[in-house]
Amino acid sequence: MxxxxxxxxxxxxxxxxxxxxxxxxxxxxxxxxxxxxxxxxxxxxxxxxxxxxxxxxxxxxxxxxxxxxxxxxxxxxxxxxxxxxxxxxxxxxxxxxxxxxxxxxxxxxxxxxxxxxxxxxxxxxxxxxxxxxxxxxxxxxxxxxxxxxxxxxxxxxxxxxxxxxxxxxxxxxxxxxxxxxxxxxxxxxxxxxxxxxxxxxxxxxxxxxxxxxxxxxxxxAERMAMARAALDALAAELSSRALRLVAGAVAVDLAAYRAAPEETRLRLAAAALRWIGGGAYRPRLVPLRAALEGAAEGRRRTLAGVTLRAARGTLWLCREPKAVEGPVAPDTPWDGRWQVSGPGGAVRLAALGAEGLRQCPGWRDLGLPRDALLPTPALWDGARLVAAPCAGRAEGWRARIVADFPYPTLPH
Structure with a gap:
């Protein structure tokens, strides 16, 4: 030109x-x-x-x-x-x-x-x-x-x-x-x-x-950009009727998900993996397919800092606990997606983990899988759990996701 x-x-x-x-x-x-x-x-x-x-x-x-x-x-x-x-x-x-x-x-x-x-x-x-x-x-x-x-x-x-x-x-x-x-x-x-x-x-x-x-x-490139916009519209439509965002995890209705074309399924799954794991790039096709197929069969799979597992008609994509960011001070953005605020004090912000979950006796009443709760933010004083806003022990603390999901989702 x-x-x-x-x-x-x-x-x-x-x-x-x-x-x-x-x-x-x-x-x-x-x-x-x-x-x-x-x-x-x-x-x-x-x-x-x-x-x-x-x-x-x-x-x-x-x-x-x-x-x-x-x-x-x-x-x-x-x-x-x-x-x-x-x-x-x-x-x-x-x-x-x-x-x-x-x-x-x-x-x-x-x-x-x-x-x-x-x-x-x-x-x-x-x-x-x-x-x-x-x-x-x-x-x-x-x-x-x-x-x-x-x-x-x-x-x-x-x-x-x-x-x-x-x-x-x-x-x-x-x-x-x-x-x-x-x-x-x-x-x-x-x-x-x-x-x-x-x-x-x-x-x-x-x-x-x-x-x-x-x-x-x-x-x-211009023609592919038009095609991408059309494919994104299909992914958005599927997301709006099949996905819920819960405690930082993505819950997928498997019946609606399986009925969609493969390209739409892969696009939506890749977006969820990047949103949870913070990856700079979309996962490669072969490992993405393998992880989704294994998870859909009930096996626990990990990819790009995310765990995948299906249970009772829902595919759960959750942050992999060992990939979660280390401790930071409260009111500091944590693990790329979370902002936690509350009463303050001499506490540190880190993942809930198995030990923290043991200190939340009512967590099963929330109806969330263990994999979803383990990587959620918690406030600690040494080895003592002070609060776990996502696991039923808020104690005046609030945890919210500050990273926008790229597609519309079902209300939680």
Missing amino acids: TGGAEGPALRATAILDRDPPRALGLAVSGGGDSVAMLHLLAPAARARGIGLHAATVDHGLRPEARDEARRVARACAALGVPHDILEWTGWDGRGNLQDAARRARRALLTDWAAKRGLDAVALGHTRDDQAETVLMRLARGSGVDGLAAMAIERREAGLRWLRPLLGIGRAELRDWLTGQGIGWDEDPSNEDRGFQRVRARDALAALAPLGLEVDGLVAT
């Missing part, structure tokens, strides 16, 4: 008019894409009365990165945009560097947005990034969700993630920057063929003579 000097500006800023955020964060690395986003969106946000902040993540992997972050800070100052440098120090040299850096970047930006009171964060992904993502996911054998690739807008953990450049090509943005006399930094990792994305970029150039080009792959 190409355009004149105003083309990128009009397309990049259109996202601000559909549902304008009150305060917007910009993730600016210093590369051409994000620098273009900064210069395109800063005047547009100001004209619309949208508060604007920018941040650069220094991954600490290259000595030049801090100087690049400072150059972004100077560019932001010239535009009147407050800027922060966020440092990542968590890389231990093991595993997938790009995936670890991406997760860390998202976590740092999420915390930064909360501290700055932002309701949206914009990322500099382009049309070329979208095509490369589709190609990489094709190589992994991804299904509809994977091939839908990146969305122009996504909500996660109460925050809107925007991609205003997703309809604009990388070359067009650099042409615009050059025409405006604006410089940018090139990350040398963009030329490192040790990274899959760089190999995908090179492969696209090689495949162009066969007709496998950016436009076609982007069109595939």
Whole structure:
């Protein structure tokens, strides 16, 4: 896609008019894409009365990165945009560097947005990034969700993630920057063929003579996004008549569940597993199928930090006790989903566990399986159970789930 000097500006800023955020964060690395986003969106946000902040993540992997972050800070100052440098120090040299850096970047930006009171964060992904993502996911054998690739807008953990450049090509943005006399930094990792994305970029150039080009792959992502929306609607309908959320567990009516198409069942189960276990990715198809089949036959199965077992017509998905987060202070978010508040005192917040359940003699009257109650939050004074809000011993304490389930459910 190409355009004149105003083309990128009009397309990049259109996202601000559909549902304008009150305060917007910009993730600016210093590369051409994000620098273009900064210069395109800063005047547009100001004209619309949208508060604007920018941040650069220094991954600490290259000595030049801090100087690049400072150059972004100077560019932001010239535009009147407050800027922060966020440092990542968590890389231990093991595993997938790009995936670890991406997760860390998202976590740092999420915390930064909360501290700055932002309701949206914009990322500099382009049309070329979208095509490369589709190609990489094709190589992994991804299904509809994977091939839908990146969305122009996504909500996660109460925050809107925007991609205003997703309809604009990388070359067009650099042409615009050059025409405006604006410089940018090139990350040398963009030329490192040790990274899959760089190999995908090179492969696209090689495949162009066969007709496998950016436009076609982007069109595939758009069609897959429409298919995903239709499949999500089916999952939502099934969820609304088959699922209950109880004490942080998911209870599934097996009769309604089994009558649904397999894709709908798998989509709903995967969503429940991620909601309970906090996984960054959907479980892989083969282990997901195996866990569901084993659980439906009455055997206890575990997957992604979740236990699965069917009993008396209900499939229960519960947090795996040994995967639960360790003790924290009350009023601190716990295990990714819980907020516990109450009278206070010298107590600690941790899972109820078998010992705690023994101190709740009336728990069977609640009609909940043991697996559902063991990982629920409890207040402890040493080895003495002070309170267990989900197990019939509230003692003035309250435990509530603060993570939204992605689909509508039956009332509890």
